[in-house]
Amino acid sequence: MRTTADPGGPEPRAAQPAPRPAAQPAARAVQASWIEPAPWQVAAVRRESGDVVTLDLTPPEPFEFLPGQFNMLYLAGIGEVPISISGDPRANTEVLHTIRDVGPVTKALCALRPGQQVGVRGPYGTSWPVAAAAGGDLVIIAGGIGLPPLRPALYQALTTRPTCCSLSSSPPGGAGSTWMCR
Ligand SMILES: Cc1cc2nc3c(=O)[nH]c(=O)nc-3n(C[C@H](O)[C@H](O)[C@H](O)COP(=O)(O)OP(=O)(O)OC[C@H]3O[C@@H](n4cnc5c(N)ncnc54)[C@H](O)[C@@H]3O)c2cc1C
Numbered sequence: 001m002r003t004t005a006d007p008g009g010p011e012p013r014a015a016q017p018a019p020r021p022a023a024q025p026a027a028r029a030v031q032a033s034w035i036e037p038a039p040w041q042v043a044a045v046r047r048e049s050g051d052v053v054t055l056d057l058t059p060p061e062p063f064e065f066l067p068g069q070f071n072m073l074y075l076a077g078i079g080e081v082p083i084s085i086s087g088d089p090r091a092n093t094e095v096l097h098t099i100r101d102v103g104p105v106t107k108a109l110c111a112l113r114p115g116q117q118v119g120v121r122g123p124y125g126t127s128w129p130v131a132a133a134a135g136g137d138l139v140i141i142a143g144g145i146g147l148p149p150l151r152p153a154l155y156q157a158l159t160t161r162p163t164c165c166s167l168s169s170s171p172p173g174g175a176g177s178t179w180m181c182r
Contacts, residue, residue, distance in 0.1 A: 039060065067127050
């Protein structure tokens with residue numbers, strides 16, 4: 001409705017209800033395995049180099065993870081550190097972690113022996129989008145302790161690409177390795 005004092009302009013619009021916020025994705029349920037460290041058994045220890053060790057850990061129950069995810073490894077009285085999972089995602093009863101001894105917690109982890117236990121929380125983190133590379137070439141480049149987190153992605157690529165792959169690696173002492181899969 002307009003009066004003579006109206007300066008003109010468009011007719012005022014009736015008040016509209018505020019737009020509803022876009023629907024939020026449902027929050028992920030918190031898993032018990034994210035909160036409380038579970039006791040995992042050291043099944044085997046492999047020394048990769050002077051300061052790098054791979055722990056083969058047995059979870060109390062089959063453990064699912066995606067390539068690129070990591071666990072929190074905890075030693076009572078010493079500390080807890082994030083360590084990537086470095087094995088085959090299909091091997092859910094033997095879970096590998098490759099650790100470089102750089103400080104107090106990683107030193108103690110590298111000194112573990114078969115039969116001992118370590119507390120584990122996880123898995124955490126997002127995953128490598130290996131499936132998104134389907135139909136294209138895939139080049140995985142890593143160096144040093146950056147390679148272990150990529151190994152699960154490599155396993156997944158090998159599983160889904162049976163005709164893969166060519167491999168080239170740098171010489172001993174070189175900067176890293178390059179795996180090329182078609
Ligand atoms: C998501 C995530 C995944 C990880 N995955 C792995 C893994 O798979 N394997 C692994 O070995 N580490 C991994 N790390 C790194 C590891 O968590 C750290 O090295 C950790 O802080 C070591 O704890 P610490 O108590 O032994 O030594 P700290 O007391 O934390 O560090 C001791 C000294 O070493 C230096 N330092 C710390 N990390 C490194 C490093 N990587 N290289 C060189 N110097 C370092 C620190 O600056 C410090 O001076 C990961 C870290 C993150 C965040």
